[in-house]
Amino acid sequence: MDINEIQEEIISEFSLLDSDMEMTVFYIMELGQKLPVMDDALKTEENVVKGCQSKVWLTANLDDDKIYFSADSNTAITKGLVSLLIRIFNGQSPEAILNANLHFMQKIGMERFIGTQRSNGFAAMIKQMKLYALAFKTKLELKS
Amino acid sequence: MTTTSPALSTTLDVEKIRKEFPILHQTVNGRDLVYFDNAATSQKPLVVINALTEYYKGYNANIHRGIHTLAEKATKAFEQTRLTAKEYINAKSEQEIIFTRGVTESINLVASSYGRTFIKEGDEIIVSELEHHSNIVPWQFVVEEKNAVLKVIPVTDRGELDLDAYRKLLSSKTKIVAVNHASNSLGTVNPIKEIIRLAHEVGAVVFIDGAQAGAHLDIDVQELDCDFYTVSAHKMYGPTGAGFLYGKKELLEKMPPYQGGGEMIKEVTFKKTTYNDLPHKFEAGTPNIADVVAFRYAMDFITETGRAAMAAHEHNLLQYATERVSRLKGVNLVGTAPEKVSVLSFTVDGIHPFDIGQMLDARGIAVRTGHHCTQPLMDRYGIEGTVRASFAVYNTKKEIDQLVEGLERVINFMK
Numbered sequence: 001m002d003i004n005e006i007q008e009e010i011i012s013e014f015s016l017l018d019s020d021m022e023m024t025v026f027y028i029m030e031l032g033q034k035l036p037v038m039d040d041a042l043k044t045e046e047n048v049v050k051g052c053q054s055k056v057w058l059t060a061n062l063d064d065d066k067i068y069f070s071a072d073s074n075t076a077i078t079k080g081l082v083s084l085l086i087r088i089f090n091g092q093s094p095e096a097i098l099n100a101n102l103h104f105m106q107k108i109g110m111e112r113f114i115g116t117q118r119s120n121g122f123a124a125m126i127k128q129m130k131l132y133a134l135a136f137k138t139k140l141e142l143k144s
Numbered sequence: 145m146t147t148t149s150p151a152l153s154t155t156l157d158v159e160k161i162r163k164e165f166p167i168l169h170q171t172v173n174g175r176d177l178v179y180f181d182n183a184a185t186s187q188k189p190l191v192v193i194n195a196l197t198e199y200y201k202g203y204n205a206n207i208h209r210g211i212h213t214l215a216e217k218a219t220k221a222f223e224q225t226r227l228t229a230k231e232y233i234n235a236k237s238e239q240e241i242i243f244t245r246g247v248t249e250s251i252n253l254v255a256s257s258y259g260r261t262f263i264k265e266g267d268e269i270i271v272s273e274l275e276h277h278s279n280i281v282p283w284q285f286v287v288e289e290k291n292a293v294l295k296v297i298p299v300t301d302r303g304e305l306d307l308d309a310y311r312k313l314l315s316s317k318t319k320i321v322a323v324n325h326a327s328n329s330l331g332t333v334n335p336i337k338e339i340i341r342l343a344h345e346v347g348a349v350v351f352i353d354g355a356q357a358g359a360h361l362d363i364d365v366q367e368l369d370c371d372f373y374t375v376s377a378h379k380m381y382g383p384t385g386a387g388f389l390y391g392k393k394e395l396l397e398k399m400p401p402y403q404g405g406g407e408m409i410k411e412v413t414f415k416k417t418t419y420n421d422l423p424h425k426f427e428a429g430t431p432n433i434a435d436v437v438a439f440r441y442a443m444d445f446i447t448e449t450g451r452a453a454m455a456a457h458e459h460n461l462l463q464y465a466t467e468r469v470s471r472l473k474g475v476n477l478v479g480t481a482p483e484k485v486s487v488l489s490f491t492v493d494g495i496h497p498f499d500i501g502q503m504l505d506a507r508g509i510a511v512r513t514g515h516h517c518t519q520p521l522m523d524r525y526g527i528e529g530t531v532r533a534s535f536a537v538y539n540t541k542k543e544i545d546q547l548v549e550g551l552e553r554v555i556n557f558m559k
Contacts, residue, residue, distance in 0.1 A: 021173035021506040026557060029499070054498050074528075075496040076558070077503075 003096055006088045007104035014108035024109065025077065032080030038072040049125045054078040056125050060132040066091050067136055069129060081110065081122055089129060094137035098130055151463060152456035161449065162538045164189040175508035178543045183328050183356060183487050183534035184512055185378045189445050192382055195438035206430055208407060222433055225440035226423070229388050232443045233373060234364040239393055239422040243436050246387035247355040248278040250374035251322070253389060253426065254351055255282035257399040258372075259320065265291040268317045270348075272297035272305055273524050274327045274334070277517045279353045283322055297323070299524060303330040303479035311342060318348040325357035325373075329516040329532065330479025331462075331487030333361065340370050349395065355379055359536070360458060360485040362451060365390050381536075382442030383435035389426075396422050403428040454537045458486035461535040465544045469533075472551055478530050486535035489516075492551070495558050497529045503554045504531075509547055 001009070017023045042059050049056045054075035060067055069086050073079040088104075089097050105111055162168055165187045170177050179187060199221070205214035207222050223238075230238045244250045259282075263269065269283050273296055287294045295318075297310045305323070314321075321343040326333045340350045349371040357363060358375035365373050372395070376387040391399075401408050401419055405428035410418040419425045446454065465488050470477055474493035492500060501513035514529040515522045522529060533547060 022503070022553075025503050025506045029557070054496065075498045077499050 003088055003092055003100045007102070007107075010084060010087070010104050011107045019109065021109075028080035028084075029076040030080070031083045032073070032076050032078075035072070035079060035083040035086065036070070038070050042070060043072065049128050056082055056122075058082075058125060058128055058132075060129070060136070062094075062136045062139070065093060065140060067094055067097060067133060069132070071125075078122060082125065084110075085126065085129065094133040094140065097133035098137060102126065151460050154453050154456040154460065156449070156453050156457050156537070158457065158538065158540055162540075164191070164445075165538050166190065166193070168538060172508035172510075173506050178509040178546050180533040180535065180539065180543070180547065181510045181512050182536035182539075183331075183379070183532065185384065186359060186381050186536050187538070188383065188442070189381055191441040191445055192438050195441045196383060196434055199434045199437050204434070207433055208424070218433060218437070221437045221440075222431070225436050225443075226388075228440045228443050229390075232363070232447070233375075233390055234366050235390050236366060237393060240390055240396065242389040242391065242396070242423045242426040243431055244374070244387050244389050245385050245432065246376035246378065247353055247374045250372075250387060250389035251278055251351070251353065252282045253402045254372050254391070254399075255286050257402045257426075258349070258395065259283070259286035260289065261398075261400055263287075263290045263292050263319055266317065267292045267319045268295050268313075268315070269293070269320045269322065270295045270297060270310070270313055270318055270343075271321075272323045272334075273299045273521055274303070274305060274330065274332060275322070275324060275518065275520075276328050276353065276355070277519070279322055279324060279351075280520070283320070292319075293317075296520075299332075299521070302481050303327065303332045304481045305332075305334055305339075307335070307338065310339065314342060314346045314348070316346055318343065318346050320351060321348050322351040322353070324353040324355065325361060325363075326354075326485040326487075327479070327518075327521075328356050328487070329518045329521055329530065330481070330489050331356075331484035331534075332479055332481040333357075333483040333485060336370065337368055340368055344369065356485055356487070359446060360455060371395055377435065377439040377442060380439075380442050381445055382439040386432050386435035386439050393422065396426070401425050401428065405429040407431075449537060457537060458535050458539075461539055461541065461544060462486045462488060464541050465533060465535070465547070468544060468548045469551065472548070473555055475551075478525060478527070487532060488534070489530040489532045491527055491530050492555060495554065497531045499558075500531050500551070500554055503557075504547070504550045507546070507550045507553075509550050511547075 043057045047057045047059050049058055054073055056073045058071045060069045068090050071082045073082055167187050203214050203217040205218040207219040226238045226241045229241045263286050271280055271283055295313045298306045300306055323334055325336055336352055343350045351372040352370045354373050354375045359380040371392050373390040378384040408420050408425050408428040410420050469475055476491045478489045497513035501511055504511055512532045
């Protein structure tokens with residue numbers, strides 16, 4: 001599935017929650033619990049994307065010209081939000097990630113978790129994922 | 145401990161008081177709002193909101209200089225707040241009340257004006273481990289610039305200042321002691337009278353950060369004999385962006401102006417400028433007239449409601465919340481001093497405060513999470529942050545029940 005198809009899938013899953021904020025929060029945390037475990041050795045200072053209250057560890061590697069992210073967070077909600085991004089981005093090309101418009105965030109009311117507050121490192125993390133994509137894209141271009 | 149002290153009888157009609165606060169009557173995420181972030185900022189009663197709009201609708205004008213009727217009316221209202229503030233903290237003279245944007249600006253004013261004038265190399269400034277960053281950083285500026293030394297009063301496990309350690313820190317080198325009246329993170333009420341007395345014995349001046357005391361404790365600067373005291377209006381049911389600094393007149397007179405501009409001058413020539421008298425010397429430029437005018441109504445609201453009655457109600461809320469929350473599984477209270485303002489800070493085993501805050505918000509409950517701008521204090525307890533519920537006069541036991549119910553759901557979900 002491409003990025004937009006996955007986003008549509010997420011939007012329809014969240015629509016079942018009927019905008020109930022508590023159910024939404026619980027659901028996001030459940031998603032976080034299902035995120036594949038990140039190797040502790042990767043949880044280095046270098047891989048931290050820092051927010052004011054929560055932090056995220058993020059790494060990426062390239063396999064067969066596709067990007068695969070691995071991430072974790074010290075807070076359950078941020079981890080759940082991260083898991084959504086990983087679900088959308090993993091297995092996509094650097095080009096597709098760079099050009100992605102993450103419209104699902106607005107559709108599922110996720111913006112209030114990112115919003116204007118510095119409290120979680122979510123906005124910084126999206127930026128970091130795109131930076132990884134840019135680095136891999138450059139690497140692929142140099143190779144060809 | 146707070147939990148063992150008896151409930152105090154109060155005559156407050158909380159339902160009637162709640163009607164004065166329009167913001168409380170709304171739903172958030174589909175539920176009735178429960179506002180427990182009062183230590184960050186309190187909500188505003190109608191008298192304050194009306195005072196703001198009446199000022200702008202009726203007599204907005206620049207003050208102190210205009211000769212027309214509106215200017216006169218605005219000046220009178222502005223200066224009335226100064227008189228009310230003087231009464232509120234029992235200052236000797238209204239010349240000792242300087243309007244500022246709030247506590248942070250007051251601290252910066254004194255650190256910059258007093259600190260940079262009177263602190264010399266090797267002098268010592270004492271703060272405490274309980275301080276908000278705003279009562280640390282401005283003093284660090286001075287210490288760095290003057291090659292002076294910052295000393296820190298440690299806190300005990302219960303969240304009280306270690307007075308024995310404080311006594312040992314004091315010496316003839318101590319020039320300033322800057323501590324809060326009550327802690328924003330833990331609620332601890334500090335024995336400032338004793339702290340001031342001891343500092344004066346070695347000739348130091350004392351700055352009291354009253355941010356968390358203004359709406360909750362009796363303040364008598366003459367009885368305390370403190371040199372500087374400051375509050376923020378917005379934590380006292382008043383508007384944001386206003387507050388005042390109290391300083392003993394003889395100290396304020398010795399201090400150079402903090403900012404230059406209009407209002408603070410007597411006469412300006414390109415050769416030499418002379419400064420205005422107190423308090424105007426420290427009030428450069430057009431002040432925050434509307435908010436200062438409305439601040440008076442906030443202080444009147446507190447005085448008329450009765451500080452003792454409000455304190456008793458808040459004490460009962462804190463006691464009830466402490467009992468109920470501490471019984472929840474995995475909850476650790478942070479800050480258990482016997483004397484506290486209405487702040488309940490806690491952590492829950494295995495659950496990040498951020499997650500608790502978000503989940504409570506999903507149920508319409510506003511609490512604060514994080515380090516509360518007191519990172520050194522969090523380091524002291526080896527935690528990243530806490531969940532903080534802080535209560536005001538309009539809060540109820542029923543709302544605390546809602547908090548407890550919300551916490552139970554979070555804890556069960558995360559198991």
